[in-house]
Amino acid sequence: xxxxxxxxxxxxxxxxxxxxxxxxxxxxxxxxxxxxxxxxxxxxxxxxxxxxxxxxxxxxxxxxxxxxxxxxxxxxxxxxxxxxxxxxxxxxxxxxxxxxxxxxxxxxxxxxxxxxxxxxxxxxxxxxxxxxxxxxxxxxxxxxxxxxxxxxxxxxxxxxxxxxxxxxxxxxxxxxxxxxxxxxxxxxxxxxxxxxxxxxxxxxxxxxxxxxxxxxxxxxxxxxxxxxxxxxxxxxxxxxxxxxxxxxxxxxxxxxxxxxxxxxxxxxxxxxxxxxxxxxxxxxxxxxxxxxxxxxxxxxxxxxxxxxxxxxxxxxxxxxxxxxxxxxxxxxxxxxxxxxxxxxxxxxxx
Ligand SMILES: [Zn+2]
Numbered sequence: 110x111x112x113x114x115x116x117x118x119x120x121x122x123x124x125x126x127x128x129x130x131x132x133x134x135x136x137x138x139x140x141x142x143x144x145x146x147x148x149x150x151x152x153x154x155x156x157x158x159x160x161x162x163x164x165x166x167x168x169x170x171x172x173x174x175x176x177x178x179x180x181x182x183x184x185x186x187x188x189x190x191x192x193x194x195x196x197x198x199x200x201x202x203x204x205x206x207x208x209x210x211x212x213x214x215x216x217x218x219x220x221x222x223x224x225x226x227x228x229x230x231x232x233x234x235x236x237x238x239x240x241x242x243x244x245x246x247x248x249x250x251x252x253x254x255x256x257x258x259x260x261x262x263x264x265x266x267x268x269x270x271x272x273x274x275x276x277x278x279x280x281x282x283x284x285x286x287x288x289x290x291x292x293x294x295x296x297x298x299x300x301x302x303x304x305x306x307x308x309x310x311x312x313x314x315x316x317x318x319x320x321x322x323x324x325x326x327x328x329x330x331x332x333x334x335x336x337x338x339x340x341x342x343x344x345x346x347x348x349x350x351x352x353x354x355x356x357x358x359x360x361x362x363x364x365x366x367x368x369x370x371x372x373x374x375x376x377x378x379x380x381x382x383x384x385x386x387x388x389x390x391x392x393x394x395x396x397x398x399x400x401x402x403x404x405x406x407x408x409x410x411x412x413x414x415x416x417x418x419x420x421x422x423x424x425x426x427x428x429x430x431x432x433x434x435x436x437x438x439x440x441x442x443x444x445x446x447x448x449x450x451x452x453x454x455x456x457x458x459x
Contacts, residue, residue, distance in 0.1 A: 202226045202277040206289040207254075214291045216265060220257040226277045227252035233275035236286075240270045252278070266326065268292045295326045298459035302440025306331040306456070307417065309360055309391065311339030312447030317346065320447060321353055323456040330354050332415075334391045335447070337362030340383045351385055358387035359412060368398035375406045389415035417442045423449030433458045 208221035220239065233255055234247050245259040255273070263269065272288040298304075308320060308331055324331055333350050335357065340347055350357050361367070362381035370378070379390060390412035397403045397414070407414060418441025421432045432455040436443050445452050 202228065204273060204287045206271065206291075209291045212291050213294050214263075215296060216262040216293045217296075218263060218291075218293070219259070220271055222255040222257075222271075222273060224253045224255070224277070226279060228255070228275050229278050230255075233273060236272075236274040238270075238272045240272075241267065243269070263293045265293055265295055294328065295457070298327055298329070300437050300440055300459060304419075304436060304440035304443055306443050306445055307334060307391075307415075308332075308452075309334040309444065309446050310364065310448060311336055311342065312449075314343060316449075316453075317343070317447050319453045320456065321349070323453045324355070325353065327456060327459065329456070330356075332356040332358055332387075332389070333447075334358050334360035334389075335383050336360050336364050337381045337383055338364070339447075347383060347385060356387050356389075357383055357385040358389040358391065358415070359384040360391050361393055364393045366394055366396045367392050367403045368396040372402050372406050375403055376410065379407060379410055379412070388412055391415050415442070417444035419443045421445050421449070421452075421455070423452045423455065426450040429454040429458050 203225040205223050206220070207223045209215075209218045222233075224233075230247075230249055230252075237247070237255070237257065239245075239257070241264075243259045243263065244261070245257050248256040248258060250256060268290055269292070270288060270290045272286070274286040306324070306329060311317075312320075333355055335346060335350075347357050359379060359382040361378040363378065365374075365378060367375050367378065382390075388411055390407045390410075392403050392407070392414065395416050404414060419435050419439060421427055421435060421444060423432060424446045427450075429451045432451065436455075436459060445455070449455075
């Protein structure tokens with residue numbers, strides 16, 4: 110009876126193995142990029158007599174593809190009837206994206222990958238992909254560091270996806286198939302002097318959003334001088350500006366020429382204006398009366414007068430290249446408007 114039971118259990122074991130093999134066969138999806146490494150790994154296994162058993166030969170003959178994301182398994186014969194299914198004791202080599210170091214990268218970035226152990230170069234290079242595809246050269250500063258140097262700058266505002274697999278030299282274990290992504294930024298503005306962009310009044314929601322996107326693309330923080338009316342029209346405006354890291358300062362409630370108003374009316378306009386922890390006040394049109402009332406009322410309310418160094422007259426349609434030349438010529442505080450005609454183009458062209 111005992112012998113029969115042993116035979117019975119051996120039969121069960123074979124069935125289990127067959128089911129396992131079927132699962133492996135069905136469940137394994139081999140990325141085309143790892144075809145080389147897998148074939149080579151199996152070929153290498155044939156050179157190792159310790160692996161040569163019926164079951165390991167069977168394993169080699171099965172169309173079992175080992176995707177990099179799964180542990181490599183080995184089928185070994187044992188002294189007792191049956192097969193031991195075992196995983197390697199050490200984990201597969203790992204890989205990390207070292208460059209670009211941040212999710213938003215300059216267009217002149219290189220791709221640098223750091224592996225946890227020396228790698229077989231060809232297997233890495235054959236599996237390496239950048240999408241959208243980019244021409245460039247491969248370099249190996251050391252056996253654990255793979256560098257891809259694009260032959261031209263990357264595209265602006267584009268999401269790139271990098272994927273890689275391959276196997277380590279020492280253990281011929283597959284690296285965990287890895288993919289990374291990053292997006293490209295616009296380059297920093299080419300202005301030789303310190304400068305601050307300021308945006309006055311109000312605009313359409315689309316104009317304001319386009320300015321915010323352009324500032325974000327260029328990595329710029331600005332000072333906004335919206336009127337109180339603009340805040341009332343767009344309740345999202347001030348929270349959005351603050352959340353994006355911009356300053357929000359006072360430009361009166363309804364944008365009158367303060368030089369023609371009484372001191373009391375001036376004070377009312379300023380007090381109903383917008384200000385978020387900002388002591389800067391910009392009088393509409395830069396209008397200051399000869400009696401100093403605008404100045405004295407504003408200072409009595411705790412404000413400093415903030416005019417500008419460069420008046421782009423963007424509201425009147427100044428061409429983009431003219432505005433850019435004005436800003437590059439001297440830097441300083443630049444007056445622009447949320448309703449400017451070529452304002453967004455100028456931010457992008459700086
Ligand atoms: Zn204004």
